[in-house]
Amino acid sequence: MSYKKFENTYLNYLSQHKWLVWVMILTVVLIWGYAWTLMKEALQYMGPFTFSAFRFGTGTLAMFIIIGLLGATKLPKESTKHLVVVGILQTSIVFLLVMYGLKFVEAGKSSVLLYSMPIWSTLLAVIFLKEKTKTNKVVGLLIGLIGLFTILGWDIWVNQTPGVILGELLIVLSAISWGASNVYYRKKLSHLSQLQVNAYQMLFGTLGIILVAVLIEGGEPIHITPYSIYIILFTGVLASAFCFTAWFFLLSIIDMATATISTLLVPVFGLFFGWLLLDEPITWSITIGSFLILFGIFVTTIKKRKST
Template sequence: MKDNQSRIWTFLNKNRWAIGVMILVITLLWGYAWVLMKDALQYMGPFTFSAFRFGTGTLTMIIVLAIMRIGLPPKDKWGHLLVAGILQTSIVFLFVMYGLRFVDAGKSSVLLYSMPIWSSILAAKFLKEKVPRMKMIGLGMGLIGLLTILGWDIWINQNPSIIIGELLIVTAAISWGASNVYYRLKLSDVPQLQVNTYQMLFGTLGIILASIVMEWGDSVQLTGESIYYVLFTGVLASALCFTAWFFLLSLIDMVTTTISTLLVPVFGMFFGWLLLDEKLTISIIIGSVLILSGIIIANVYRGPANRKTYISKHEAESQGG
C-alpha cells in the first residue's frame, strides 16, 4: 500500500494542477453538504443525523478496506487514532450540529472555517512551520473576508443562545485545527485510508453515545430526501473528502491546505442562495472576493524550503526510509 501511496504522491507532485482539483472537489462537496446538514434537521435531531452520517461513512470505509485487502493499523497507532477521532469527528460535528440549532447555516460554516488560523497557530507552535509573509497576507485577507460575510450582527444585538452556539462552533474549529496538527505529529506515516477509517470509527462511537443520551426517543423521519442527505454527507462529504483531506495534509504544508478550505463557506452560501433562496448580500459578495484573493495569494507563493522538505520526506518513504 505504501507503494501505491508513493505513486499517488509522485503523480501529484509532478502534476500540481491535480492538487488544485482535489481541493476544489473537496470544498465544493463540503459547501453543498452544509445545505443538506441544515435541511436534515427537519427530519431528525442533530446528533442522530451525525450518527447516521458518520456511521454510513465508516461502513463505506470498512468496505473499501476489505475490497482492497488492507489490514489493521499498527497497534501502537490505535491510541493516536482514538484521539484523532475525538478531535476530528466527535467534537467537531457534535458541536457544529448542536450550534446549528441557534446559528444560521451560512454563519455557522463561516465560523467553522476560522479553522485555518487555529491550524496555523498550532502548526507554528508544535510543527515549527514558518508562515511566510505572503501566506500570512493571504490568511489575513481570508479571515477579513469571513468577518465581512458575518457582518456587524456577530458583535451587536446578540442573545445568549446565539452566543453559545457561536462559541460551540468556534471551539469545533479549534478542535479541527488541533486534529490537523496531531495527524501530522502522530499519524502521517499511517496510510490515509486507514487513518480516515479508524478515526471516523472512534469518532462515530462518541457521536452515537451522545445521540443516545441526548435524543433517545426523538422522532426520526426516514424519507427518500433524508436518506439522500445521509448518503451524500456520509459517503462523499465524509468517507471520500476526509480521506483526500488527510492525504493533502501529508502532501503540502498546513497553511496552504487549510487556507483553501475558506472556499467552503463561499460555496455553502452560493448553494444556500441557489437551493434555499437565501440572500446574497453585498457583504457576502465582497467577503467572497477577499477570501478568493487570499487563497490565490497564499497558493501562488511556494516556499522552496518547505517544498524541498516534503520531496525529501516522500522520496525517503518510497525507498523504504
C-alpha cells in the same frame, strides 16, 4: 490486488492525466459545499447529534469496506490512542458543534466559519510545532482573523439573537478543534497512511457522537423518509467516505499548498447553495468577511508553498 499496488497504479494514472486531478478537486469541493445545505435540512428530520451518528456511522462503514478491499486495515497498536484523540477532535467535537450550531446559523455562513480552520492550524502549529513565523504567514493570519470578526461583529448589532451568537461561536470552536487535530496528526500520526487514519479516526469519533446522541436525543423522534435517507447516504458515503478517500490520493499527487487553496472553494459553494436552495441571504458583512478569510488563508498557504 494489494493496497500498495492499487495505490501506485492509481497514482501513476492520475499523474499521467493531470486534467483528472482538477476534475477530482472540483468534485470534492462541490460535494462538500452542497453537503452544507443537506446538513441544514437534515435538522427537519432528526436531532443534530442523531444525524451526525447516522452520517458518520454510514461513512465509517464505507471507509472500512474500502480499506478492507485494499488490505489496509492493520495498524500499529501504539497508534490507537492517538487515533482516538484525532477522532474526538476531528469528528466528534467538530461535527457535534457544527450540527448544533446549524440550528441557529445559516448553512452558508457556517461553512465560511468552519473553513477558517487553516488559520487556526497555522496559529496552533506555531505554538505547538514551533514553526517559524514569517511575515506573509502573520499577515495572512491577521487578515483572516479580521474577516472572521467581520462576519461575527457586524451582525451582532443587526437583528442578532443569543442563539445565533451561540451557534457562531460553536462553529468557530469546531474550526479550532479541526485545526488542533491537524497539528496532532502531524505530530503523532503523519507516518501512517492518511486513508487509514481517516477510517480509524472516523470510527472512534463516531463512537463519541453515538454516545452523545443517545444521552441527549435518545427519546426524540426520527423521521425516516426517502429524502432523509438520501441526506444520510450523500453526506455519509460521498461527503465523508468518498471525499476523504479522494483527498488522500490528491495529497499524494499535488503539494499541500495547492490542496489547501482548493478547499477555499468549499465555503464559496456553501454560500452559493445556501442562497440557491435555502433562500439564505448573502449580506455585505458575510461577503466582505468571507473574502477576507479566503484571502488571509491564501496568503498563508502561498507562504507555505514558498517555504517548501
